[in-house]
Amino acid sequence: MGRTSDARDKILEAAKVLIEQRGYSALGVAEICATAGVPKGSFYYFFESKxxxxxxxxxxxxxxxxxxxxxxxxxxxxxxxxxxxxxxxxxxxxxxxxxxxxxxxxxxxxxxxxxxxxxxxxxxxxxxxxxxxxxxxxxxxxxxxxxxxxxxxxxxxxxxxxxxxxxxxxxxxxxxxxxxxxxxxxxxxxxxxxxxxxxxxx
Amino acid sequence: MGRTSDARDKILEAAKVLIEQRGYSALGVAEICATAGVPKGSFYYFFESKxxxxxxxxxxxxxxxxxxxxxxxxxxxxxxxxxxxxxxxxxxxxxxxxxxxxxxxxxxxxxxxxxxxxxxxxxxxxxxxxxxxxxxxxxxxxxxxxxxxxxxxxxxxxxxxxxxxxxxxxxxxxxxxxxxxxxxxxxxxxxxxxxxxxxxxx
CATH class of the missing domain: 1.10.357.10 (Tetracycline Repressor, domain 2)
Known part of the structure; x- marks a missing residue:
């Protein structure tokens, strides 16, 4: 439970920083996950879409x-x-x-x-x-x-x-x-x- | 000469409309040329980059x-x-x-x-x-x-x-x-x- 909510927080933090730096359109889910340091598969466990x-x-x-x-x-x-x-x-x-x-x-x-x-x-x-x-x-x-x-x-x-x-x-x-x-x-x-x-x- | 400057104007007009609609980052040269109705090869005759x-x-x-x-x-x-x-x-x-x-x-x-x-x-x-x-x-x-x-x-x-x-x-x-x-x-x-x-x- 601690680890999965960690992953969610890491995705959110990475997404916020990347959106602030470069906007939303230019971002991909793979890049957000790579920046967050979480496997891409876990993204869709927490969020249904970008x-x-x-x-x-x-x-x-x-x-x-x-x-x-x-x-x-x-x-x-x-x-x-x-x-x-x-x-x-x-x-x-x-x-x-x-x-x-x-x-x-x-x-x-x-x-x-x-x-x-x-x-x-x-x-x-x-x-x-x-x-x-x-x-x-x-x-x-x-x-x-x-x-x-x-x-x-x-x-x-x-x-x-x-x-x-x-x-x-x-x-x-x-x-x-x-x-x-x-x-x-x-x-x-x-x-x-x-x-x-x-x-x-x- | 008339035709080439037509192509340049068409690229500029298409780019302006697309940038206004969707921003700059999400656009590609191919899409701009397709919208302008000009061959992609002609883009780099007029502009060295996006x-x-x-x-x-x-x-x-x-x-x-x-x-x-x-x-x-x-x-x-x-x-x-x-x-x-x-x-x-x-x-x-x-x-x-x-x-x-x-x-x-x-x-x-x-x-x-x-x-x-x-x-x-x-x-x-x-x-x-x-x-x-x-x-x-x-x-x-x-x-x-x-x-x-x-x-x-x-x-x-x-x-x-x-x-x-x-x-x-x-x-x-x-x-x-x-x-x-x-x-x-x-x-x-x-x-x-x-x-x-x-x-x-x-």
């Missing part, structure tokens, strides 16, 4: 990322300070990836959204749900900020949350392209602007 | 897009109105792609930036140059807006231009994921916020 594996990689990555987001957004400080904590954590994730692999790997969900949206309907649907969940988490804090008078009274909380998520994705794209996590430095300034909270300093 | 073809696709797409950007940003109206014209043109490009193919294809440069930044240094460099050129074009208009008192006096024009380009990429990602070009509707509102020009209505 797409089933990808969905599991996505779900596990979101479970871990969601916990980080909640730690920031439900943590100490006023709503805007918690948003800033989220951006700092996001930049640190990209810095850590760069220290480990030499390159900014970007956002797994953003990478797969652009690669697969028009090819794999089940993956598209799952990614849509994850981005909506991210927007939900941000919107909660934006609503709090608005109620506390920290965001402009005219702000559409849903659209502002959506814009902040879009800005994160766009900035992560630039960080990956430039291999420079400091491209994320301005997320805070951008968000204050989009929340019409320009006079606040944190 | 990467050389991709760079040509990128350059030709940017030449066409740059002309559209200039038409909007050097067109009639005050600086903010011209920025709005650019966003409207960007949304129309995605709507036209959706009418043609059934799906929002997204931004060729953003797609390739996420797919290839960490795999193909020459493509990364070219895409960096294109994004810097886009930021230059937007910044010119932001500077004009600031000089005319239409943007906040405290706005960092370079960072604001970079944020607007990031917002375009992030919103195009959502538009592709949702197969819904209206995800681009808020670019105008976002930009007014990031330029601290919230009181302006256009």
């Amino acid at each position: 797409q089933a594996l990808a969905l599991t990689v996505i779900d596990e990555h979101w479970a871990a990322q969601r916990a980080q987001w909640l730690a920031a957004l439900d943590g100490p400080g006023d709503p805007l300070r918690r948003l800033r904590t989220l951006f700092e954590a996001t930049e640190e994730v990209q810095r850590a990836g760069q220290r480990r692999s030499g390159v900014v790997v970007g956002c797994l969900f953003g990478n797969l959204a652009l690669e697969l949206s028009n090819q794999a309907e089940e993956i598209r649907t799952r990614l849509q749900e994850i981005f909506e969940a991210q927007i939900d988490l941000i919107e909660r804090v934006v609503v709090e900020a608005k109620e506390a008078g920290l965001a402009g009274a005219g702000v559409d909380t849903r659209e502002a949350a959506r814009s902040i998520v879009a800005q994160i994705e766009g900035r992560v794209l630039l960080a990956k392209l430039l291999n420079d996590p400091t491209a994320l430095d301005t997320l805070w300034r951008n968000s204050l602007d989009m929340l019409q909270a320009t006079q606040v300093t944190h | 990467q050389a073809l991709a760079l040509t696709v990128i350059d030709e797409h940017w030449a066409a897009q740059r002309a559209q950007w200039l038409a909007a940003l050097d067109g009639p109206g005050d600086p903010l109105r011209r920025l709005r014209t650019l966003f409207e043109a960007t949304e129309e490009v995605q709507r036209a792609g959706q009418r043609r193919s059934g799906v929002v294809v997204g931004c060729l440069f953003g797609n390739l930036a996420l797919e290839l930044s960490n795999q193909a240094e020459e493509i990364r460099t070219r895409l960096q140059e294109i994004f810097e050129a886009q930021i230059d074009l937007i910044e010119r208009v932001v500077v004009e807006a600031k000089e005319a008192g239409l943007a906040g006096a405290g706005v960092d024009t370079r960072e604001a231009a970079r944020s607007i380009v990031a917002q375009i990429e992030g919103r195009v990602l959502l538009a592709k994921l949702l197969n819904d070009p209206t995800a681009l509707d808020t670019l105008w509102r976002n930009s007014l916020d990031m330029l601290q020009a919230t009181q302006v209505t256009h």
